[in-house]
Amino acid sequence: MAGSGKSYLEGETGLWSWLTSLDHKRIGLLYFFSVAFFFLLGGIFALLIRLELFSPGALFPADMYNRFMTYHGAVMVFFVIIPGIPAILGNFFLPLQIGAKDVAFPRLNLMSWYFLMTAAVMALCTLLLGGVDTGWTFYTPYSISFKPATILMAFAVFIAGFSSILTGLNFIATVHRLRAPGMTMNRMPLFVWAIYSTAILQVLATPVLGITVLLLAMENIFNIGIFDPALGGDPVLFQHFFWFYSHPAVYIMVLPAMGVISELVTTYSRKTIFGYTAIAYSSLAIAAISFLVWGHHMFTSGQSEVAAITFSVLTMLVGVPTAIKLFNWLATLYRGSIQMTTPMLYTLGFMFIFTIGGMTGIYLATIATDIHFHDTYFVVAHFHYVMVGGTLMAIMGGAFHWLPKMVGKMYNESIARMSFVFIFIGFNVTFFPQFVLGNMGMPRRYHDYLPAFESLNKISTIGSWMIGFGFLIALYAIIQAIRSGSPAPMNPWGSKTLEWTTASPPPHENFLTTPTVTAGPYEFK
Amino acid sequence: MSSNSQHHHFAHHFESEEHEYATSKEGVWLFLVSEILMFGGLFVGYIIYQHMYPQVFHEGAMHLDWRLGALNTIVLLFSSLTMVLGVHFSQLGDRKKAVTALAITILCGAIFMCVKYIEYSHKIHEGLLPGAWYTGETHGLSNMGLYFSFYFMMTGLHGTHVLGGMCLILWVLLRANKGEFNSHYYTPVEGVGLFWHLVDLIWIFLFPLLYLVG
Numbered sequence: 001m002a003g004s005g006k007s008y009l010e011g012e013t014g015l016w017s018w019l020t021s022l023d024h025k026r027i028g029l030l031y032f033f034s035v036a037f038f039f040l041l042g043g044i045f046a047l048l049i050r051l052e053l054f055s056p057g058a059l060f061p062a063d064m065y066n067r068f069m070t071y072h073g074a075v076m077v078f079f080v081i082i083p084g085i086p087a088i089l090g091n092f093f094l095p096l097q098i099g100a101k102d103v104a105f106p107r108l109n110l111m112s113w114y115f116l117m118t119a120a121v122m123a124l125c126t127l128l129l130g131g132v133d134t135g136w137t138f139y140t141p142y143s144i145s146f147k148p149a150t151i152l153m154a155f156a157v158f159i160a161g162f163s164s165i166l167t168g169l170n171f172i173a174t175v176h177r178l179r180a181p182g183m184t185m186n187r188m189p190l191f192v193w194a195i196y197s198t199a200i201l202q203v204l205a206t207p208v209l210g211i212t213v214l215l216l217a218m219e220n221i222f223n224i225g226i227f228d229p230a231l232g233g234d235p236v237l238f239q240h241f242f243w244f245y246s247h248p249a250v251y252i253m254v255l256p257a258m259g260v261i262s263e264l265v266t267t268y269s270r271k272t273i274f275g276y277t278a279i280a281y282s283s284l285a286i287a288a289i290s291f292l293v294w295g296h297h298m299f300t301s302g303q304s305e306v307a308a309i310t311f312s313v314l315t316m317l318v319g320v321p322t323a324i325k326l327f328n329w330l331a332t333l334y335r336g337s338i339q340m341t342t343p344m345l346y347t348l349g350f351m352f353i354f355t356i357g358g359m360t361g362i363y364l365a366t367i368a369t370d371i372h373f374h375d376t377y378f379v380v381a382h383f384h385y386v387m388v389g390g391t392l393m394a395i396m397g398g399a400f401h402w403l404p405k406m407v408g409k410m411y412n413e414s415i416a417r418m419s420f421v422f423i424f425i426g427f428n429v430t431f432f433p434q435f436v437l438g439n440m441g442m443p444r445r446y447h448d449y450l451p452a453f454e455s456l457n458k459i460s461t462i463g464s465w466m467i468g469f470g471f472l473i474a475l476y477a478i479i480q481a482i483r484s485g486s487p488a489p490m491n492p493w494g495s496k497t498l499e500w501t502t503a504s505p506p507p508h509e510n511f512l513t514t515p516t517v518t519a520g521p522y523e524f525k
Numbered sequence: 526m527s528s529n530s531q532h533h534h535f536a537h538h539f540e541s542e543e544h545e546y547a548t549s550k551e552g553v554w555l556f557l558v559s560e561i562l563m564f565g566g567l568f569v570g571y572i573i574y575q576h577m578y579p580q581v582f583h584e585g586a587m588h589l590d591w592r593l594g595a596l597n598t599i600v601l602l603f604s605s606l607t608m609v610l611g612v613h614f615s616q617l618g619d620r621k622k623a624v625t626a627l628a629i630t631i632l633c634g635a636i637f638m639c640v641k642y643i644e645y646s647h648k649i650h651e652g653l654l655p656g657a658w659y660t661g662e663t664h665g666l667s668n669m670g671l672y673f674s675f676y677f678m679m680t681g682l683h684g685t686h687v688l689g690g691m692c693l694i695l696w697v698l699l700r701a702n703k704g705e706f707n708s709h710y711y712t713p714v715e716g717v718g719l720f721w722h723l724v725d726l727i728w729i730f731l732f733p734l735l736y737l738v739g
């Protein structure tokens with residue numbers, strides 16, 4: 001069955017052909033457009049939050065602020081960062097990087113996208129029911145006050161979770177069964193390793209979130225009392241269930257980002273990755289440890305001291321495989337021929353921001369200091385440094401790195417670099433002051449604050465505008481590339497992984513002849 | 526039917542029928558793992574509360590009729606056997622026997638659901654309801670409803686799976702009836718079979734936990 005060689009963008013066109021496409025590359029782009037839309041939405045809520053906090057006093061009613069905060073969190077977590085890298089870049093490049101023609105279950109892949117869309121529509125419909133104001137964590141007993149919007153949101157999260165499980169399942173089967181001849185596990189690109197580790201987390205952790213939100217919905221509909229202290233239930237059990245998923249979910253968000261960074265660091269320093277095996281297996285190690293640390297979210301929720309100390313120690317342990325990755329990236333950079341392209345800038349940005357995020361995590365994992373920092377802006381800053389700084393830097397770097405392959409056009413380097421400058425500086429201007437605010441004792445989640453916190457909050461809000469502006473530039477750079485970029489060659493960056501051995505954009509069947517692999521993924525000499 | 530010998534065309538990204546079969550089967554197993562973890566949450570919750578309120582769970586279990594539970598256990602175990610036969614005869618391409626075995630499996634599922642219906646209506650009648658709705662005997666315990674929250678959540682979620690399983694078996698039954706399965710291609714029956722066995726297995730754990738702890 002020799003292919004026609006036509007690119008996946010040609011052949012059938014029209015909206016319907018995209019909405020029914022089983023091609024993993026088209027599904028990847030479907031995810032790209034939908035996640036970009038959700039990102040815009042979540043971003044607008046973020047800007048509204050920062051606008052309210054620009055100065056003390058209420059600009060919006062407090063209730064409305066609580067909704068901004070909830071939707072910002074829920075949309076960004078469940079509809080942007082979790083599907084982000086795996087569903088967009090993973091879908092597009094995982095099969096290409098292992099020399100496969102598609103993912104294992106193409107129909108299931110498309111179905112996952114429809115599940116996510118259904119969940120998104122449901123989540124947005126909650127706005128019509130008065131909106132959800134519980135925060136993205138849906139803590140009981142506040143979340144069981146029988147509001148229809150909460151019920152619908154719980155089901156939306158359930159279905160989004162289902163989408164995530166099916167994506168993960170698909171990727172695991174793809175990695176196990178569809179590797180090209182010669183592509184042993186130890187020759188897989190590190191991005192594949194990262195997506196693979198993430199997929200394991202998606203399959204194992206997400207079902208627990210599923211049952212948790214299902215119980216939450218039943219609690220709201222039938223008043224079953226499992227989380228309701230008035231009926232003998234335990235609200236802390238909800239927290240255990242929720243974090244049993246949501247801590248691993250943190251790695252569902254960041255492991256793929258680390259995979260992207262591994263690819264970029266080796267490509268743009270034209271050097272074989274340092275410590276391939278260590279980076280590959282540290283992904284699995286992070287995935288494994290991440291199941292044993294959920295209690296660090298509950299140091300002040302009433303758990304035994306023994307449990308708290310155990311969770312504290314295990315949490316610090318995650319730092320080991322994470323540091324292994326970071327040091328290996330640094331060693332890769334050392335004496336490499338570094339090219340300061342946009343993806344490389346985002347890579348360095350990732351390392352800078354993620355390191356600060358990781359280091360400040362130590363303070364939150366230490367029980368004594370956590371008592372001081374918990375529920376302050378320190379936590380908000382830490383979380384955004386690891387998740388937003390980490391994942392967004394990687395997703396932007398990855399997007400520019402792979403854009404020529406995805407659309408077959410080159411982007412304008414100076415415009416793209418400009419997006420990095422604004423996003424990177426804006427990010428630090430927004431979130432660094434929040435570490436200080438948290439340390440000063442400013443509690444998170446409130447719509448108002450004491451006048452003493454005003455100047456740092458103003459700086460933070462100005463930073464948020466810079467981030468917003470940076471993303472507009474990035475959007476412009478992408479549109480400009482698609483509309484008038486010069487045609488991309490097969491391998492513009494001199495990368496060594498398989499996706500660069502096929503046309504840009506790739507043909508529908510990925511490779512006209514199935515590649516045979518004879519060496520590791522980063523043989524730069 | 527001799528037309529059974531025609532080869533099933535595997536999807537373009539696989540190398541062979543076996544390749545497609547093995548991959549699909551792995552997909553089903555992974556899905557089953559996620560199912561186990563979802564039920565796992567309920568089991569963990571059950572164990573914690575049973576530990577916290579042993580009296581409530583003891584009294585609650587006394588309200589269940591273990592004979593009906595045992596009957597359903599036997600029905601489901603038998604249905605697992607007929608499911609295995611359904612897969613076996615599909616693989617042999619024996620259309621008639623495969624359809625019969627699958628039909629009996631669906632019938633067993635229906636019997637299970639009927640028994641559940643009888644049990645549920647009995648509970649509802651006596652006010653043995655979850656959480657705040659509990660109006661039955663309290664035995665001096667303030668949160669007797671908690672046991673029934675778990676009872677209805679666990680059996681309800683399981684019952685939903687039984688219904689879903691019945692629909693899936695009906696789907697493969699119709700395909701088997703068209704003579705679509707043979708030794709080259711019987712992946713859907715195999716996958717649905719695995720799912721059905723998991724549904725049985727979960728009941729095997731639910732039965733002692735809910736009915737026999739008292």
Ligand SMILES: [Cu+2]
Pocket residue numbers: 246247250293294296297
């Ligand atoms: Cu955590």
